[in-house]
Amino acid sequence: MGIQAPLLRLEGLSKQYPSAEGAAPLYILKEVSIDIAQGESVAIIGPSGSGKSTLLNVLGTLDLPSGGKVTFGGRDLTQLDEHALATLRNSEIGFIFQSHHLLPQCTVLENVLVPTLAKGSPHGPESVERAKRLLQRVGLSERLSHQPGQLSGGERQRVAVVRALINQPKLVLADEPTGALDRASADNLAQVLVELNKEEGVTLIVVTHAPDLASKMQRVLELQDGKLVEKKG
Ligand SMILES: Nc1ncnc2c1ncn2[C@@H]1O[C@H](COP(=O)(O)OP(=O)(O)OP(=O)(O)O)[C@@H](O)[C@H]1O
Ligand SMILES: [Mg+2]
Numbered sequence: 001m002g003i004q005a006p007l008l009r010l011e012g013l014s015k016q017y018p019s020a021e022g023a024a025p026l027y028i029l030k031e032v033s034i035d036i037a038q039g040e041s042v043a044i045i046g047p048s049g050s051g052k053s054t055l056l057n058v059l060g061t062l063d064l065p066s067g068g069k070v071t072f073g074g075r076d077l078t079q080l081d082e083h084a085l086a087t088l089r090n091s092e093i094g095f096i097f098q099s100h101h102l103l104p105q106c107t108v109l110e111n112v113l114v115p116t117l118a119k120g121s122p123h124g125p126e127s128v129e130r131a132k133r134l135l136q137r138v139g140l141s142e143r144l145s146h147q148p149g150q151l152s153g154g155e156r157q158r159v160a161v162v163r164a165l166i167n168q169p170k171l172v173l174a175d176e177p178t179g180a181l182d183r184a185s186a187d188n189l190a191q192v193l194v195e196l197n198k199e200e201g202v203t204l205i206v207v208t209h210a211p212d213l214a215s216k217m218q219r220v221l222e223l224q225d226g227k228l229v230e231k232k233g
Contacts, residue, residue: 005074006035007170007203008059012068014226015054028054030226031068036219038170041197041204043214045231046223052207053175055223059205060093060173061085073170090118094164094202096174100156102148102163108135109144112163127166134162138192154185161192165200172197174206178213190216 015029028051036042044052057063058070061077070077073092077085094115102111112131116123135141138158148156157177164172177193178186190213197204206217214220219233 004037006071007038007040007073008034008036009071010034010059010068011071013058013065013070014067015051015058015063016066027226029058029065032226032228033068034221034228036203036205038203039197039201040219041194041217042206042219042221042233043217044205044207044221044223044228045209045214050223051226052223055228056173056175056205056207059171060095061089090115091167092170094167094169094172096157096160096164096172096177098176098179100148100160102156102159104148107145107147108140108151108159111148111159112166115163115167130168131162131166134165135159137196138162152185154181154188157181157185157189158192161189161196165196165202168200169202171203171205174204174208176207176209178208178210186210187212 011033013029013032014027016025016027018025032055044055046052054063058065065078072088080088103114109131112135113123113127116127132141132144135144138161140155140158143151143155148159151159174193178189181189193204193206194216196202204217206213208214220231221228222231
């Protein structure tokens with residue numbers, strides 16, 4: 001394989017939160033530097049409160065770093081304005097959260113198509129085709145007209161996975177995607193994530209407490225005292 005610019009490059013990334021009443025700020029991320037290539041699958045592990053969600057939010061442009069640099073596909077995110085960040089977030093990044101965040105009054109198919117609406121024009125037939133194909137891929141072709149309340153927890157999370165992929169993002173960020181699932185559903189979702197990572201060539205970064213899920217990723221990075229330590233990869 002030739003030398004290719006990484007999809008994501010973190011250089012000296014830091015994040016601190018101010019604390020109340022003049023106490024010292026909380027230093028959560030301390031000069032984190034790492035490269036992640038297009039198509040890689042990465043688990044981020046670490047104890048509760050170590051900064052995993054903070055890191056994911058910064059990578060997903062939902063939060064700003066306190067210092068350092070994030071380069072995404074050659075663009076320095078710290079130099080983009082809010083409009084440019086929103087466009088990048090909508091078109092190139094997919095999010096999967098611990099709890100699915102589906103719209104309860106919309107059907108499965110409608111939920112999956114929500115991110116395509118952010119582009120400003122109504123979604124075309126190719127979006128609907130892709131949505132149906134991906135829903136079939138994750139075993140939900142018989143559930144297109146169901147509402148989230150009529151699905152099992154694992155099924156809802158699979159809908160959330162398809163929604164994250166609908167715009168063909170370069171990067172999918174998942175924060176504890178199996179956290180609310182039983183063992184069998186968690187295994188099933190982990191398998192779906194791994195297969196879609198391979199089939200779609202999408203870069204996958206998963207925050208997880210589940211050793212099974214972490215071990216399915218090519219790389220495992222652990223947050224320890226504000227630093228990312230490579231455990232596997
Ligand atoms: N907006 C905020 N203001 C102040 N402190 C915050 C804020 N958000 C997070 N923190 C603190 O930063 C630390 C890291 O939080 P974060 O949510 O990133 O942890 P985490 O590794 O995702 O934990 P968990 O595994 O429990 O989800 C925590 O100690 C938290 O209290
Ligand atoms: Mg968290």
